[in-house]
Amino acid sequence: MPPTDERPDFSTVADLFLLHGSMQSPSFLDGRLCAALALHELSATAWLEETCMGLGVEQPRDRDSAEALLAWRRHTLETLADNSLNYEPLIPDELYSLAERAQGLREWTMGFLEVIQDAGNEPREGWSEPLREAVDDLAALAAMDTNIDDSAENENDLFALTEHARMAAMLLYTEQRPGQPQVEAGEPTRH
Template sequence: MASAESQPDFSTISDIFLAHGSLQSPAFLDGYLCARLALDDVDAENWLLQVCASLGVEEPATREDGEMLLAWRKRTRERLDAQEMSFEPLLPDELFTLAERAQSLALWCQGFHEVVSETDSDRRDNWSAQLREGVEDIERLSRIDTELEEDGDNEDDLLALTEHARMTALLLYIEEHPGRPDVEQPPEGTAQQLPDSHDSDGRGPH
């Protein structure tokens, strides 16, 4: 059960999922949420219905759990819309293994890609070349090799890939909401290129 002091971070949302009998990672739904907020929006009621359907329940087990699931959506939208570009994907922190973190990133990208892939070509044509490339990279990242050894190079690569996904999500939001947030679009090259250790089949860090 989520406490009043809890924040909608990865561990808190994972605990709610577990309390509802689900072993799935919240990363997939977070990627889905970010793309939906950028492209079509999703209101609080429909978001809660979406999460409950994913968990296989009709409604949250407790009022506190429901409030936390709604806070998840609210904070994500606020951070996508923030001037300081403070958005962060809902992913596990360094207390999790590198393989677990890579798996969560892949799931996040799968959720994001599921929404973006349904965008019609006319709408995509209005995106910048940088955004279109970033979206293509997200699809590749959804298939990265998640069997990673714990070493510094893999750690650095995974951090770079996570930042690339983060900036792509922000860029999508910015281009779909001109003037919101009230910041200049990220300069060319801000959405990082995939590290050289990734080949064309989308495999992850070596």
């Protein structure tokens, strides 16, 4: 099933966080969301509770905020499960400096790895060697120096690192949720 909601962008979610009085990066929670959707049955209610806890509030500010947070979860789940494998981590885009984008990737990775670590060793026992290596490689991403200058070489490196994180996320999802997506069938989703 192709994704039904348009992918939220980093700035939109960051603005939503600011409305709730939080300066936290959406990237960290997106990494947590991605790993949790792969490893657990993360319900919409549980996602709202986790997000509110991360924002330091009891509940979303209003109905529109709640809907935006739920649409973020729904879109992430659908893109992870979609046969076109077009999941993208929610990190700052080209409007931000490379250092800010690198920091977003680092924060996404930290959130992703935190959920994996919290799950313990049991899920990891059934992983393929490529998935284990991909997740182990993410530890270096979580520790990377984000004080980089804007250059073509750094941009290419950041793109490759982001692609590695994206592939690790999709590999985790496909191994933990066999049969979703059906990689062999279907046309790529067009946006």
